[in-house]
Amino acid sequence: xxxxxxxxxxxxxxxxxxxxxxxxxxxxxxxxxxxxxxxxxxxxxxxxxxxxxxxxxxxxxxxxxxxxxxxxxxxxxxxxxxxxxxxxxxxxxxxxxxxxxxxxxxxxxxxxxxxxxxxxxxxxxxxxxxxxxxxxxxxxxxxxxxxxxxxxxxxxxxxxxxxxxxxxxxxxxxxxxxxxxxxxxxxx
Numbered sequence: 001x002x003x004x005x006x007x008x009x010x011x012x013x014x015x016x017x018x019x020x021x022x023x024x025x026x027x028x029x030x031x032x033x034x035x036x037x038x039x040x041x042x043x044x045x046x047x048x049x050x051x052x053x054x055x056x057x058x059x060x061x062x063x064x065x066x067x068x069x070x071x072x073x074x075x076x077x078x079x080x081x082x083x084x085x086x087x088x089x090x091x092x093x094x095x096x097x098x099x100x101x102x103x104x105x106x107x108x109x110x111x112x113x114x115x116x117x118x119x120x121x122x123x124x125x126x127x128x129x130x131x132x133x134x135x136x137x138x139x140x141x142x143x144x145x146x147x148x149x150x151x152x153x154x155x156x157x158x159x160x161x162x163x164x165x166x167x168x169x170x171x172x173x174x175x176x177x178x179x180x181x182x183x184x185x186x187x188x
Contacts, residue, residue, distance in 0.1 A: 058114065061118040061120055063122065065085070067137060087144075089140070090144040095108065097109060149172050152172055152175055156171075
């Protein structure tokens with residue numbers, strides 16, 4: 001009598017690699033990869049001589065803005081609204097405390113900055129401050145500087161910000177330098 005041997009059933013896996021490759025290609029083509037959102041900020045350049053970069057700042061030339069864990073904005077220890085930050089920064093930077101600035105339109109207060117080139121904005125925040133608030137305050141500070149620079153461009157060059165040349169832009173940045181110091185996060 002004949003004996004029957006049973007062979008185990010096998011699956012031909014030769015085309016499995018082709019199917020996996022086609023699926024991979026399909027998902028790569030059809031999937032959209034979201035672009036990361038970021039901040040348009042330029043990091044400061046390295047300081048070649050640290051002694052030149054460290055200097056004492058007169059107290060009246062320093063505007064302190066701090067954000068706490070309750071999402072409140074403090075400017076010089078007074079609670080302010082987000083909408084008021086731009087006007088306060090503009091008034092501080094454009095103060096002309098020493099009356100040496102011929103293009104400034106400030107009130108010449110003795111408790112505010114001497115000159116736009118001397119004005120420093122110090123922005124500090126708590127570890128629990130929400131990113132949205134931090135970015136919103138940064139935007140308000142930037143808007144203040146943009147408005148001051150736009151006014152300077154209009155008065156000095158009789159142009160709009162989009163019409164100035166690179167040399168004129170350099171002069172504008174010298175007149176109103178964007179000096180913002182971001183203080184290290186406070187952690188409890």
